[in-house]
Amino acid sequence: xxxxxxxxGKRQLVDSIWKSAxxxxxxxxxxxxxxxxxxxxxxxxxxxxxIRDLERINGMEDKLESALEMLFK
Numbered sequence: 001x002x003x004x005x006x007x008x009g010k011r012q013l014v015d016s017i018w019k020s021a022x023x024x025x026x027x028x029x030x031x032x033x034x035x036x037x038x039x040x041x042x043x044x045x046x047x048x049x050x051i052r053d054l055e056r057i058n059g060m061e062d063k064l065e066s067a068l069e070m071l072f073k
Contacts, residue, residue, distance in 0.1 A: 026053045
């Protein structure tokens with residue numbers, strides 16, 4: 001049960017960041033977002049992944065983690 005909860009929590013984190021990236025106009029896919037957050041190689045399209053987009057997605061993760069830490073203190 002605990003492993004399922006952790007897996008669902010990680011998926012929710014990726015989903016939230018992916019949706020936020022879409023709102024900000026970043027053209028990343030769910031699987032690319034997941035790879036970026038796990039520091040894995042990213043599948044690129046013909047246009048490629050812009051480094052600015054990578055930095056924004058990593059920044060979103062940092063901000064979300066900070067907000068969650070403040071909530072659970």
